[in-house]
Amino acid sequence: MAERSEDSEEVKLLGMWASPFSRRIEIALTLKGVPYEFSEQDITNKSDLLLRLNPVYKMIPVLVHNGKPISESLVILEYIDDTWRNNPILPQDPSERAMARFWAKLIDQQICVAAMKVAGTIGEERDAAVEETRNLLMFLEKELVGKDFFGGQSLGLVDIVATLVAFWLIRTEDLLGVKVVPVEKFPEIHRWVKNLSGNDVIKKCIPPEDEHLEYIRARMDKLNIKSA
Amino acid sequence: MAADEVKLIGSWASVYVMRAMIALHLKSISYEFLQETFGSKSELLLKSNPVHKKMPVLIHADKPVCESNIIVQYIDEAWNSSSQPSILPSHPYDKAIARFWAAYIDDKWFISLRSILTARGEADKKVAIAEVEERTELLEKAFVDCSKGKPFFNGTDHIGYLDIAFGSFLGWLRVVELDAGHKFLDEIKTPSLSKWADQFCNDPSVKPIMPEITKLAEFARKLFPKPQA
Numbered sequence: 345m346a347e348r349s350e351d352s353e354e355v356k357l358l359g360m361w362a363s364p365f366s367r368r369i370e371i372a373l374t375l376k377g378v379p380y381e382f383s384e385q386d387i388t389n390k391s392d393l394l395l396r397l398n399p400v401y402k403m404i405p406v407l408v409h410n411g412k413p414i415s416e417s418l419v420i421l422e423y424i425d426d427t428w429r430n431n432p433i434l435p436q437d438p439s440e441r442a443m444a445r446f447w448a449k450l451i452d453q454q455i456c457v458a459a460m461k462v463a464g465t466i467g468e469e470r471d472a473a474v475e476e477t478r479n480l481l482m483f484l485e486k487e488l489v490g491k492d493f494f495g496g497q498s499l500g501l502v503d504i505v506a507t508l509v510a511f512w513l514i515r516t517e518d519l520l521g522v523k524v525v526p527v528e529k530f531p532e533i534h535r536w537v538k539n540l541s542g543n544d545v546i547k548k549c550i551p552p553e554d555e556h557l558e559y560i561r562a563r564m565d566k567l568n569i570k571s572a
Numbered sequence: 573m574a575a576d577e578v579k580l581i582g583s584w585a586s587v588y589v590m591r592a593m594i595a596l597h598l599k600s601i602s603y604e605f606l607q608e609t610f611g612s613k614s615e616l617l618l619k620s621n622p623v624h625k626k627m628p629v630l631i632h633a634d635k636p637v638c639e640s641n642i643i644v645q646y647i648d649e650a651w652n653s654s655s656q657p658s659i660l661p662s663h664p665y666d667k668a669i670a671r672f673w674a675a676y677i678d679d680k681w682f683i684s685l686r687s688i689l690t691a692r693g694e695a696d697k698k699v700a701i702a703e704v705e706e707r708t709e710l711l712e713k714a715f716v717d718c719s720k721g722k723p724f725f726n727g728t729d730h731i732g733y734l735d736i737a738f739g740s741f742l743g744w745l746r747v748v749e750l751d752a753g754h755k756f757l758d759e760i761k762t763p764s765l766s767k768w769a770d771q772f773c774n775d776p777s778v779k780p781i782m783p784e785i786t787k788l789a790e791f792a793r794k795l796f797p798k799p800q801a
Contacts, residue, residue: 412665414665415672416672422667422671423665423668426667438650439637439646442637442646446639449642
């Protein structure tokens, strides 16, 4: 998972193994072949280091490059793309870049929020959250037509950000007890998940399935959420 | 539409529309402004932004660009000749810091500002005011760090991405200050931001499009009516 190099001080990532926001940074760094030191953080008992490096939000992930910290995963991803220019995450064309940023924001600010509501509610409220998530995902479904990945033939920003949908939403559907993203309604998204799952960088950087599901099950029990 | 024609769908009172306008003015780009009618959404808006159905939407060479900060970055990237000012800072780290604070302003600072206008009762209002105070103080510190002794957040002698992100709120901030009877920017609490606000509002790319405070205050009363006693 974490790679060591002679310059292990140069790039450090404060993260958490089960967090989609932390994992997406690892994907970007791995995609670009950037060696980094990973520092697993206990988010229930935040370290002085974390509080010092991200005093505003006190959250992971935090990337530290040459001693300077950067927080907020979308900001970090753009920084990585601006700094290491090989294997670009964002397209060259300005209007395509704008679209990628648009979808990334939609995923984080709306799809993620709706999906969390599905996990945290029951009954009618949950049904509404499922419908909201599906309506939003339909936009992504249409985006994928004729493409292997959101980024075209290779992984891009939106793929990296949308791993949240593939490996944190779809992966946990059995635990949630509701097929939020049924294959009949979302064939393109499911095809994309297959493409993702066959990609070496993704395979290397996502949490191992069994441990991940166990972790989520334990969290749901703790929060008194009924797991299927 | 000609290949290089630019249209902006928006409204005079919107902070987010203002961001796009400032960026266009900074780059001396001519554009057609399509004013939306309050209370209804035009066909063009709904067609150009089917996901959110919100303004601003920039239409350039027939392609729509949505979300104000994304539009500002688009403008910077699409019109990037060396004779035009750069909106984002050039160094990746400075870019990251600008993006960080711009997101903070939308996700945190503005949310607490708006809750002053929607507060029900004095107690709620007081909590909201305290929160805005705290968050504005953070931005005062951010200004000192980002500006590096220059007049703007951009760290240069001209306005940039973060100046636009925050400065576009100055009209509304003034309206809230008047409504709440409380100043958030002043020479004692926020000396740097206070000075910056003056310079921002007088910038040639900003002055002609900053809405009049009385007009804005009237509009605010329409948007946020006071609950009946």
